[in-house]
Amino acid sequence: MTPAIAIIGAGPSGLLLARLLQHLGDIPSTIFELDPSSSARGQGGTLDIHEESGQRALKRAGLSSEFQKLMRPEGDHLRLADKTGFIHIDEETPGEGRPEIDRAQLRQLLIDSVPAKSIEWSSKVASLQPTPDGRFRIIFANGSEDPRSFDFVVGADGAWSHVRPLVTDVLPFYSGISGVEVRFRDVDKAHPEISKLVGQGSYFCLSDEKAYFGQRQGDGSIRNYAMLRAPESWIDDCGIDFSNPQATKAAMVERYFDDWSEANKDLIRLADEDHVIARKLMMLPADHRWTSRPGVTLMGDAAHVMTPFAGEGVNNAMVDALELAEKVAAALRDGSAGKMQENLAKAVKEYEEGMFARVHGVAQETLQGLAVLFSKNAPLEFKEMMEGFKAGHRDVKQRTKCNIGAPMEQREKMTEKQQIRLNEQLLLYYTQKRWQ
Structure with a gap:
């Protein structure tokens, strides 16, 4: 028995999930998207698609060749300046395998990879209504209700997700x-x-x-x-x-x-x-997580919206899609028809636990990027951070000089946990205290 799957949001993660489900297990899904068409509005700027994450997900979906036709390796070039116009860096950014693609191009590539009939445009979801048998009905912003019930609903509907309230009351x-x-x-x-x-x-x-x-x-x-x-x-x-x-x-x-x-x-x-x-x-908080609920989950910005200052947001969203699709496909392939909901619930919980662990470190890196880019000594601190990337230091502990606040000699004595806590405390200061 194939479950009825609804994906809320036709962004990169939602579309990639639909493609992967179809590609890995011949599992159909329905995508509900508020836009009237793929060209209804601008899709934002340029994305770095990382080899170890976003590109890996595209490869698993059978879309590597299409991506390679659109990617721009030259987009890896970075010029770093200060307000006087002095250039501090003018070179290829550290590390290979991070070509760029416009968000609109990536979205269209993914739209073209799924059956046209699987995307229901002009469908602004307002909420989900649980049914007595453990399924969900979709309520639209105009007050109408979709006649179908869904066994599994995935919220890929961005920072202000209408699916998120089913699992947590935490807001960005x-x-x-x-x-x-x-x-x-x-x-x-x-x-x-x-x-x-x-x-x-x-x-x-x-x-x-x-x-x-x-x-x-x-x-x-x-x-x-x-x-x-x-x-x-x-x-x-x-x-x-x-x-x-x-x-x-x-x-x-x-x-x-x-x-x-x-x-x-x-x-x-x-x-x-x-x-x-x-x-x-x-x-969202770097340690954001929720208690797993059968029949529903989140991914992408709905699960872990973060600032763009580590270039990891869309890449992690694409890994979300990959890991969730693999878990769901395996659960449906290996389980008996009578245990579909039980198997799905187990698969979702495993996906969420893995996602929480993976994203926490990325969120910390993003916090650190924000602190460095908007510091009083930003050009030099950012240059120092980039030199750390060149040396292969991508974790918080190895880039101690980039922690917010705290004298250098104190930073170097901190454990990784202490550094993370310091970053979170000082970001909280900036966002809640500074402007009172």
Whole structure:
């Protein structure tokens, strides 16, 4: 007997799960997506797809060749500067096997890999209703109810998941970082100096607890994220009219980046006026977990939304899809029909325990990345961290110099557990105390 499986959200993890279930076990699923089509809205910037995680999941799904046609190895190039324009790093980033792909390209690749009829567009899920027999009914935002019942529901519906309340009442909290996203579409012709500054990969400019993150896109355009430490209410209370692109660009430069070099200022003030978006970054606790509930689970941002400062978010979401698909396929292949729900529940619990352990370390690395990128001595601390990557030091203990706060001599004497606790305590300070 094949269970009725619903996947909420047609992002990378939800689509990859559907593909893997079909590819590994000929297991069908239905994906519910709020967008009316794949092209209904922008999908964000560029993603690093790591060999040991995201690429491994794509290979298991039989999609390596399609990915290789779209990936950009040159996207590994990094330029690191400070506000004066001084270049600290101008080279390929440490480690191989991390080519880039635009989020929209990855999503379309995955959409094309599943049966078209398996995606139900314009289906905004509001909640799930448990049934007496242990299944779930889907309630949509317009008040209607899907006539089907599902044996297994996977929440892949992002940071503000409508599936998450079934397993936990924990909500994302503010990371302490806000800012503005801008874009340069015809940048090579209209602004060749900006094209040259960013290059073919990424341009990080870090100073005074503020940052630019410029990224070359697959279509040749450039996105820039101008971010800073700010209170959670900053978007509403800073006095900038974010509905007015021209005024937003001028105010951002005047108020927050006035002492940056003219070339760096241009990365905001010359940006296209049809793409100026205010953003604040949210996250779940690094040790977030829940008690397993039969018939439902989470993955991707629904399970562990984090800031993008370690480049691990989408890669871990793709590993979520791989590990869950493998567990479910094995449970259905090896178990008897009469024990389907029991076998599924066991598979889900095993997946969740593995995911909790795997993601905790990644979340710590992301916290550390945030602390370094937005430190007062950011260019030098980030350069030091990158040199640690070159030496193969990717764990917290081996990069003691990058811990938040604490004098260097104290950091070097800390155990890994003490370092992790320090990072969490100081992030809590930044997000809850600093702006009171």
